[in-house]
Amino acid sequence: MNGQLKFKEQIAESNLGGIFMLLGLQLLQILIPILPGEPIEFLAGMCYGTFWGTVLIFLGAFLSSLIIFYCVRKFGRDFIYSFFGKDKISNIENSKLFSNPERIEIILLVLFLIPGTPKDLFVYIAGLLPIRASRFLIISTFARFPSVISSTFAGSNVVSGNWGLSIAAYAITFLISGIGLLIYNKHTKKVANTSK
Secondary structure: OHHHHHHHHHHHHOOHHHHHHHHHHHHHHHHOOOOOOHHHHHHHHHHHHHHHHHHHHHHHHHHHHHHHHHHHHHHOHHHHHOOOOHHHHHHHHOOHHHOOHHHHHHHHHHHHHOOOOOHHHHHHHHOOOOOOHHHHHHHHHHOOHHHHHHHHHHHHHHHOOOHHHHHHHHHHHHHHHHHHHHHHHHHHHHHHHHOO
């Protein structure tokens, strides 16, 4: 606990440097999607509290999504293939899940709202879909709220010594994530089977 408080103080004393470091980590995490986002969200809550930690994570998510979206629009599929397998992208892009332009925004909103879904993958995929940049950026930033708030809340409470609240926040998030992933996997398998 003392080590966590000392780290928190070092970040706080860095002023803008600490904020830029956190934003840099958030950008890196989304640009390199194999890195998990929860530790950075937890760190944001630990250093800046639930509210400001969430605000910073949202800012990082917005900037990352903006960069990726326009890189995909400019460089196309080759840009995505450097991060994900060609078959995986083709299967998602050509699935019935994203074949209806009128439903794309609703589908993305639901997928971003459910903790545990591969949100960073969908950030890359969105650049190939018929969706307006402004609407996608709103969805990809603010629909992360359930997973982000639970992590920043947990981080904030760990620093305050409220381990019970932190564990409860993560337990609820893991439960929702598990349910969300089961629904997502079941639906994608169903879509894959019907598209054959």
